[in-house]
Amino acid sequence: MVDDRQGAGADRLRANDSPAGLRARLSDVAAEANVTKSVASRVLNQDPTLKVREETRARVAQAAERLGYQPHSGARALASGEAGALALLLPDLSNPVFSRILRGAFVRALARHYMVVVVEEDPGVEATEQVTDLVRSGRVDGLLIGTARPGHPLFERDLAAFPHVFVNRPVAGSHRNVYLDFREASALAVEHLLSLGHRRLAHIAGPVDVTSAHEREKGYQAALASHGLGRGPVVHGTFDEEGGAEATSRLLRRHPEVTGVYVSSLTQAVGVLHAARALGRPAPGGLSVISFDDSPLARYLDPPLTCVSTSLEELGERAVDALISQLEGQLVGDVVISGQSNVVRRQSTAPV
């Protein structure tokens, strides 16, 4: 059964609307501005080869404005071969890290007249298929990949040839990476702990096969080395609270002498604080804890968590820029975001 009002309403803004409807077409704009469709299209798309009087240009712009003209995305995609949209592949939307990258990407893409379509990889196999469909159906022009792991199924086949950029998780040798300077951030964390007098440090890392986690780990070892200290202990855990808690108990069992720990992510750090407390080593007295990345939550933990802040939004922005450059035929190479990290001191770290 169909409700009349609703039925009518539902159709009002549809693509194939009656001329009297709300949707204005290019031909309407052209008619209103007294030019041909070609000219209207070229003016609106800022075709540099078009030479017309400034007055005509203004007339077209005004007509478009007045009619609330918005080109039909499907028609444009069909005619030009460009979808005007980018896909962003993320492993886990519930992790604030990714929602911040997403936010940056979103805003930047919008400013450059692209949409962003988010795909979460977490639910499993389907995600990969979904991306393939997205690409093959011409819905997106390029991929922002925040889910790269070695041997990712997506990139063994045709899709490797599709425009893409790796965000946050660099793939060695791809020359398509956009990521934070993890070494720098790790150095800052280690130096903070060192400045408080800690000498027996440890690192709670992310999963072994996640490159961004591996980079932090390398940064930690490099920082120790540069201060004349030997390699420090590392335990790996998943990027969630449980992973942090579990890693902490392994660490303190094997290395009870550790007094300061640098944690790979904020979600893990919540688990670290929890486990340290449960094991009779509450921060900061029992264990100094500093985490990679910051968020509002950190201020309200017990104790408030000392962090190395990062610029995840900028990461999203720069990734969009890099991908669009690629679409425009430019080779970009890796972009590393440096000089933005700094230590936010709270109460989870204290002098030894």
Added chain:
Amino acid sequence: MVDDRQGAGADRLRANDSPAGLRARLSDVAAEANVTKSVASRVLNQDPTLKVREETRARVAQAAERLGYQPHSGARALASGEAGALALLLPDLSNPVFSRILRGAFVRALARHYMVVVVEEDPGVEATEQVTDLVRSGRVDGLLIGTARPGHPLFERDLAAFPHVFVNRPVAGSHRNVYLDFREASALAVEHLLSLGHRRLAHIAGPVDVTSAHEREKGYQAALASHGLGRGPVVHGTFDEEGGAEATSRLLRRHPEVTGVYVSSLTQAVGVLHAARALGRPAPGGLSVISFDDSPLARYLDPPLTCVSTSLEELGERAVDALISQLEGQLVGDVVISGQSNVVRRQSTAPV
């Protein structure tokens, strides 16, 4: 400067590809299956009016499979007037509440052959424009609105006629609401506190103008009333840690006699635990705290937080179903998700 490999690669999967390219068109499928485009299209779209031998049907399906055929979304949108996509408007992606709704919506939409495009309202004015563009450019067929507040600018104009559903934040009288049974959840929370012997309860609510928050508040008062207790104190705060903390200090200043508090959201609850501790009333000894909604984080807070779990994923799923029904011309009416909530007891609540 253009890298040859990249240039070639970038074009490979484009819409306007050479016939020898990777992208198969409907005409390719038709040729391969030895039928006309019309038949191929009808078979693939399961047109019920089409009568053909089962064998032909199978041949078309196989051809499509073999060629990896994926219809061009723009062409389809242009010809049929349906975009095959839904927009989801959310106030804040970094809040896990919304990422869970999103996840549910995503998976369900995919199963029903729709994409979902996320729009975050937080950054401000632009979001509304973005939605308008999305609609007018024919990119989406309907709206899942998780950002409703009274007087939302979107719905004062044309867009009111566009298919939409309100998710999580019901709009009275719209008959297009999909939401959790907030009353039920609030009753559970109040009863839990009561069962522990608490009699002086309070509620830390969300912003006054957010309907879902208001519903929880009403549920809290209703539950008190049904147990023969008078109206309890309520303080409002924003839906974040700071809002919870700030509300707590106001509450304890004005109502120091309170022993148990029901908090409107998990993010606020983090701030509540923090403030209670800072004010010398640490949970659960100084104050019993139970929160609406659950998440992995809750287990790792100090103390681990007692929660009323909710089924936010289902909320997303049901919203998609309701919207698709609407697109198909059916009137749905409100859908309230009940009987799914239950109390997850942890250490933030204790007998009085």
Added chain:
DNA sequence: CTGAAAGCGCTTACAG
């Protein structure tokens, strides 16, 4: 320099 016309890849009345 500009306009008429073809064409992008589909869907779907409509004629046979």
Added chain:
DNA sequence: CTGAAAGCGCTTACAG
């Protein structure tokens, strides 16, 4: 019942 043909709303060589 099925196929040929028109048309969705754009963009863009190409002819004038």
